[in-house]
Amino acid sequence: MNERRMFWRWIALLALLGMSAVIRPAPALALVEPYQAEFLISDEEFNDPYAMSCDQIQTFLNERPGILKGFVDGDKSAAQHICEQANRFGINPRLLLTMVQKEQGLLTARTPSDYAINWAAGCGPGWASTKGFGVQMECAARTLRRRFDNAALGEMVDGVTPINRATLALYRYTTHVAGNLNFWRIWNGYWPASAATPMPTEIVVDSRFAETTPKLVNDCRKGWVVGARAGDGHHFVTPNVASAAESTNSVVWRPNLPRAGVYQVYVFVPNRAALMWTCGGGNPVWDTSSARYTVKHRDGDTTYAVNQAPLHDVWVNIGAYYFNAGMDGYVRLSDVTGEPSLTRYVSFDDVKFVFMGQ
Structure with missing residues (x-):
């Protein structure tokens, strides 16, 4: 797509969002189409620990063919580890679900390797201190939280300059375009019209x-x-x-x-x-x-x-x-x-x- 077509597509999108704001307040939606390397998900989506309850996470895993539906680490299920760490660090549990698929394919893999389980989210792979599924969920959630909180817009990663903090946090977690394109595909494959959940009372x-x-x-x-x-x-x-x-x-x-x-x-x-x-x-x-x-x-x-x-x-x-x-x-x-x-x-x-x- 040349620059002129991209310019007019953005104008049309902004006009549409402007009309929506006049009609009714609306949460920030993920821009599913077209893909933009500079904008993967909104900040509101990133900071949404209530996007899925613990039971909804378990139901989501039950509907996937991968091992995590019945996986237990220590005395906690995979869903419980994901739910607790997303809640603890105030991030969307869908981030962790997407990460375990992006890094090791655990949402679809029925018989993954021990390595895939031990470094499920690709957080410090090979380090003894980050080994194990539960530890990986804590490591990934903590790292994503820190990457977002310390994001300084204007930073370029692999030739891309993210336009919001959530996208920059994802690029600082996975520092190449190919990995983040994979993230975007997985996220929008499971949640094509995701939006930030209203703040619960x-x-x-x-x-x-x-x-x-x-x-x-x-x-x-x-x-x-x-x-x-x-x-x-x-x-x-x-x-x-x-x-x-x-x-x-x-x-x-x-x-x-x-x-x-x-x-x-x-x-x-x-x-x-x-x-x-x-x-x-x-x-x-x-x-x-x-x-x-x-x-x-x-x-x-x-x-x-x-x-x-x-x-x-x-x-x-x-x-x-x-x-x-x-x-x-x-x-x-x-x-x-x-x-x-x-x-x-x-x-x-x-x-x-x-x-x-x-």
């Missing part, structure tokens, strides 16, 4: 992705026991203890909040199935009347006690608090209730943060 931290101490193991006093709840089966219980000196178990829900402000915090108390505690040392029968949730917010820590005994499958409002944007704030629950040890059950499930205003 409700952030839910799924219990399966909460931070537990110790890890979730059905092993007497060494961890939380997985309870059976109709519909999902991922709530967890543990016997209580009377004091902090006896405590062994705790859980933290840590959201990645898109903006600072006041958030109403809700904890979900599940409908607990009858459990038989077979580990000895106690005989918990009742649910605790004093589950102690500690909220870490901008202005300090606040503890809120909830009587779980009469509650079944309900959200409980434990107050409104001001949180900074990002992952500084959290909710924590432990096995400490103040009641006689090993006489009560403490349960947990999801926690949600609902934006109320700034």
